[in-house]
Amino acid sequence: MEVATINESLKILEIDQWLAPFEGDLRLRMSEFERTKNRLLSGENQTLSDFANGYKYFGFHQDGDSWTFREWAPNAEMMYLVGDFNGWNGLSHEMTRLNGGVWELRMPGSLPIGSKVKVQLIVDGEPLYRVPSYISYAIQNDNYQFDGVIMQPTYQFKNAAPDLSTEAPLIYEAHIGISSEEHKINSYEEFTRDVLPRIKAAGYNTIQLMAIMEHPLYASFGYQVSNFYAISSRFGTPDELMELIDTAHGLGLRVLLDVVHSHAVKNVGEGLNLFDGTTSQYFHEGDRGEHEAWNTKLFNYGKDEVIHFLLSNLKFWLEVYHFDGFRFDGVTSMLYHHHGLGTGFDSYEKYFSMDKDIEAIVYLMLANELIREVNPSALTIAEDMSAMPGMALPLADGGIGFDYRLSMGIPDYWIKQLKTKSDDQLNLMGLWWELTTRRPGEKNIGYAESHDQALVGDKTLMMWLADAELYYSMDVHSQSLIIDRAIALHKVLRLVTFSLAGEGYLNFMGNEFGHPEWLDFPREGNGDSFDHARRQWSLATNPELRFQYLLDFDNAMIALEHDSKFLQKTASLQQKWIQNDDKLLAYQKGDLLFAFNFHPTDTKFVSFDSTPVELIFDTDDARFGGFGPRSQFKWAAGKLELQLASRTAMVFRVMYQL
Structure with missing residues (x-):
């Protein structure tokens, strides 16, 4: 990818002339990107794609008549591979230390597919047990902690990814586990069979899958990742996820991964925290390594080994699973040392102050360049509520390189309107400003609500509009002014958002027909109930209920874009x-x-x-x-x-x- 050099003029300064006083900051951003990239590409690595091959080296690999396992743990004194294949006794599988804190085990024969495994590290004379950092599959044991599992997927992809280069992204945000109407955790197979056809019929062309990267806490919505190369085993196997993505491609649907590189779960033994006995292996030391609000660990993006781990992770998801791009979660948290907490971004100075994390910004730039090297058609979306200038501008123009940013203020605007104001207090000039104001030259994904508004403690748009009346008066024979208002406003609020708030559009599954309830995962506080961790699809197909009207409206609204292609204009x-x-x-x-x-x-x-x-x-x-x-x-x-x-x-x- 061609990028601007520090001697070139930066197009971002022409696109947004208010950035002129911060030209030095923008050039620093570019020079740090170039400096870091040059450092990473020394030696045999000619491109970032050459550099980001960690998953091809670390972890388990079959090589002819033998197999190899490698792990990075510089602080370990000794290391063993243990598992049910050797009775959890590593004496027969002692690993050899190589340069740079890398450990290696070479063994004759075939990989013991399906075996549960861990690495046993000796640190300060004491044994530590960890799930391998590049493991591709992990399952919970009797102690509700993860064991790694040696897997070797055999699925053969049949369908090429669709060419959607001329289409606006119409994104269906989905969570596999809650996609069943039954009181259970749904599977990749069932999602492929039951939900993919719904998405195709609804007219969406892109699926954004949440909670795919393995996470110990189901209720975290997948945002506290422990195993970055492992798919969530709650939903099925790697082959089944591959088939899901391949089937989606066959239907003409693009599939994005909701990737979490902004932080990691604190769990010791399951994830990366204290992997080799030190906090500094992957994360910052001290307070800088702690996310106070999320109670998670924060990556050290200035460390080459960490950059290698994370960039390799992106390439892994693109090449092994054939994902078509990423929605990057928690970008605002990455951009600033204060993580955006309690900060109003009401002036340009706040984007270029000492609070910005230049190492994290450079990592995001590297990530976008790598992704385009691996798949030039890949799509990247940034979840950034701060509106950092240049987030969705090309690297060559002085930007950070994302294709789109999420219009995150719009759902909050609608919730505030419905919570605090009457209908006749809607200010149309304010509405116009909220829906049309963007960073110059940058494209947005508009949405009226996402999964954030569906979580317990909040309400969906339909719940704010109708509240308890949804339970009593949504049948076609009932007369209710509350429901009449709710249905009418649900339609016009979504249509004005769809048509104005971005060059693409996003909907969280079920919201298209006004799903009546919030999301609440099984937990001790609700008796481990699945009542609110599912989607009641039958509501929208029941001819006796009015949810059908909202689904028909959404289908027709999405068809407007297919017929006229106006969102990008x-x-x-x-x-x-x-x-x-x-x-x-x-x-x-x-x-x-x-x-x-x-x-x-x-x-x-x-x-x-x-x-x-x-x-x-x-x-x-x-x-x-x-x-x-x-x-x-x-x-x-x-x-x-x-x-x-x-x-x-x-x-x-x-x-x-x-």
Whole structure:
């Protein structure tokens, strides 16, 4: 990948002229990236992809008539491989110390596939037992701790990844374990059979899989990783995950991994914490190595061995499992020494202060370059609530290299609106600013709600709108003003977010039909119940319930993008009409004209200059649970006259330009 050098002009300064006072900081970012990259690529490594081959060297490998196991543990005095294949007695499998703190074991014969294993380290004369750091599979033992398992997947991929280069990302965020309607942890196989067809039928083109990297606490949603090269064994085997991804590719779906390189679980013995008896092997020493809010460990991104481990991890997921890219979790925490906690990013100075973690920023730049080397079509998305300038600009322009950033403020905006204000207090100028303000030149993924809003302690949009009435009045025969309002607003809030908040869109599974309940994993506090750790798909297919209308609406909304491809046309966002007192909003994007009436009670009239139009979408349509057609329109002599019913929206196709 071509990147800017410190002697070149940085395009980011042209894209955002407010960055001019911070040119030195931006050049420091680039020079540190170049310096680190040059250091890593000394010797035989010509590219980052050459460098990031840790998973091909460490761990278990069959080599002809013998097999080799390697581990990195510089503080260990001795090391043994133990497991059920040798009665957990490592005397017969003592490892040899090589240079750089690497340990190696070479053995004749075949790998003992399926054997449970650990490494036994001797540190200060005492034995320590650890799950191998590059293990690809781990299962919980009788003590609810992980044992590594020697696995050798045999699945053969059949389908090439789809070419979605001309399509906006329409992302279906999914969690395998909670994807069943039954009271259980769902499997990769069942997700492949039951859920993939739903996603395809709904029109989404990208799946973002959560909680794939192995994690001890199910309720952590996969965000406290212990084993970075292992898939979650709760859901099945490596072959079954490979088949899931391959099947998705066959359906024309791209699959992203929700990757967690921002921190690691503290568990000793299962993950990397105190792996060789020291905190400094992978993590920072002292307070800098502790995430106070998350109670987790923080990587030392300035250490070559750590960079090697993490970059190799990205290449591993791309090459071995054929993932098509990543959503990077917790990027804000990585960018700053204060991790974004209690900080309002209300000035550019806060992005370039001494609080920034330049080593972490460089790591993210390296990660993006590596990913494009391995798969030029791969997609990367940053979860950054701080709006760091350049996050979603190319490295060659002075950016950090992500394709998209998440529009993280939008869900919070909607929750605040529904919690603290009445419908008639919606400020349309404020709404427009929230939905359209972006970093110059950077693309966003818009969303009205994600898994964050679904967790216990919060509510989904539909729960905020209808609350307990969801349990009593969602049947098609009930009369409820609360439900009528909830369905109407659920549709218009999602449509305005879909059309304005990003160049791509994300939905968390079940939210497309207004899933009525929060997420709460089995735990002691709820009697280990699965009641809220599942998805009630049948609600949306039951003809006696109104959830079907919201699903039909979401399908039709997603189809708008397939038919018109307007999300990426931010530059064509044309004249807007805002009448705040009447709660009227209209705008043209691409060849689509959107018109909204957010007024809680009144039908409103609006007239403006327009070319001829064709009505293609009405949120008040009866098939979407509306009462329409109530709204009307007329075009004549260059004027479009609209009569919009309350809490409805209409979408028109502009026939031609005058």
